[in-house]
Amino acid sequence: MTVTWEELGWERVAAGVGRCRLPGWDCTAGLVVGAGSALLVDAGSSLAEGSRLRALAEELTGGRVTHLALTHPHFDHVFGAAAFAGAEIFGAVGMDTVPAEELRADAVRGGLDEATATEAADVLVRPRHLVCGEWTLDLGGGRQVLLANVGPAHTAHDLVVLVPGASGSPEVVFCGDLVEESGEPQAGPDAVPSHWPAALDRLLDLGGEDALYVPGHGAVVDAAFVRAQRDALAARFGVSR
Numbered sequence: 001m002t003v004t005w006e007e008l009g010w011e012r013v014a015a016g017v018g019r020c021r022l023p024g025w026d027c028t029a030g031l032v033v034g035a036g037s038a039l040l041v042d043a044g045s046s047l048a049e050g051s052r053l054r055a056l057a058e059e060l061t062g063g064r065v066t067h068l069a070l071t072h073p074h075f076d077h078v079f080g081a082a083a084f085a086g087a088e089i090f091g092a093v094g095m096d097t098v099p100a101e102e103l104r105a106d107a108v109r110g111g112l113d114e115a116t117a118t119e120a121a122d123v124l125v126r127p128r129h130l131v132c133g134e135w136t137l138d139l140g141g142g143r144q145v146l147l148a149n150v151g152p153a154h155t156a157h158d159l160v161v162l163v164p165g166a167s168g169s170p171e172v173v174f175c176g177d178l179v180e181e182s183g184e185p186q187a188g189p190d191a192v193p194s195h196w197p198a199a200l201d202r203l204l205d206l207g208g209e210d211a212l213y214v215p216g217h218g219a220v221v222d223a224a225f226v227r228a229q230r231d232a233l234a235a236r237f238g239v240s241r
């Protein structure tokens with residue numbers, strides 16, 4: 001790396017793993033650096049934001065963003081995907097069926113200006129690789145990540161990204177909006193609350209006690225935080241153990 005994460009406004013989470021908190025909705029975008037490859041996790045809320053993310057990621061890695069994982073079909077996580085048309089794009093199975101108009105309308109309700117939302121919806125890029133269960137992605141240089149479809153929960157199509165620890169670094173789990181730190185987890189009309197606690201149980205099984213959990217919105221948390229949020233969601237939605 002020629003520049004540091006911090007110099008570009010990113011947070012280094014572990015060796016070769018970082019994230020930035022995007023303006024507006026405080027949405028996380030993650031980056032995992034491989035050998036001659038790089039995986040971005042989520043693409044930002046507009047074409048322009050996707051382009052900015054791509055430029056920053058490529059400055060950090062000195063190479064191209066070769067892979068993009070989309071954690072779920074919400075505008076603030078996917079509207080920048082068209083800026084990564086050359087990358088291999090992954091998402092949970094079925095996320096390609098969510099109508100672009102639905103995302104556009106939700107974006108406008110969420111405060112994105114109408115022209116920006118319409119532009120992003122018009123060129124919306126769908127994942128070419130649809131994950132049901134688990135998918136191991138080899139980024140080279142001994143760097144493998146696991147994409148796991150743990151939903152439905154926050155949406156019908158929730159994907160998490162697990163990055164095993166390397167050279168003394170902790171494991172990192174990109175949780176999408178299954179976990180939020182900066183506020184209550186958002187459960188919209190497309191959420192499946194009855195399954196949400198089970199999805200977090202699965203997330204904790206995969207990540208374990210010592211992993212760093214990166215929420216879709218907010219600061220990095222630990223397993224105890226995720227477990228507490230799981231219990232709060234179970235109580236909120238009346239889901240028994």
Ligand SMILES: [Zn+2]
Nearest residue numbers: 072074154177
């Ligand atoms: Zn969301």
